[in-house]
Amino acid sequence: MQKTKRRAEDIEDIPELTEAELKRGRRVAPKETEAFRRAIEKKLGVSRPPRMGRPPKHPSEKFVPISWRTPPEIMDWLVAQAHRAGVGKYQTFLSLLLRGMMRYKVVREKNGITLKLPNSDQVIVIASNESVTRASPPKRP
Structure with a gap:
């Protein structure tokens, strides 16, 4: 099926939707979309993809919503x-x-928490023992 280019002249005479028409508008239900797809296939004799638009993301590509203070x-x-x-x-x-x-390995040592790069002497101290104990929640009896 070949796409046709629309020109400004083609849509100039289409009136804008009124407020009443906009209020009557609704989303098309998935069942209706499927029925339209089958009708197009039957009329044109060409199979249509079951879903149009952006393909769904793979679970590994989705972000996880988090909340933190x-x-x-x-x-x-x-x-x-x-x-x-x-x-x-x-x-x-x-x-x-x-x-x-994520390339670093987290190590809890007596002086605090450090990040060590595997197969390297590179170390990043991310927290001293003092700051770790201040940040930890109090222990319950």
Whole structure:
């Protein structure tokens, strides 16, 4: 089926929808879409794909919504770094930062928590024992 190009002259004489027509509008139900698809196939003798539009994402490509609380200075830093890196909003920068940190192995040591790059001497200290104990919730009796 060949697509036709629409010109401005083709749609000039179509009146705009009135407020009443817009209120009467509704979404087409999936059953109706399927019936329309079958009718087109029958009329044209050409099979139509069962679904039009953007294909669904693979589960590994979907993002998981999270909610977290963080001190304002961390939030300010994330926003500033995202702006400096030119990657958009802080969520994008945080995802890139965490993805980069996934290469490291988390190690709990007596002086705190460190990240170690496998097969390397590269180490990042992310928290001292003092900051870990302050951030931990109090233990219940």
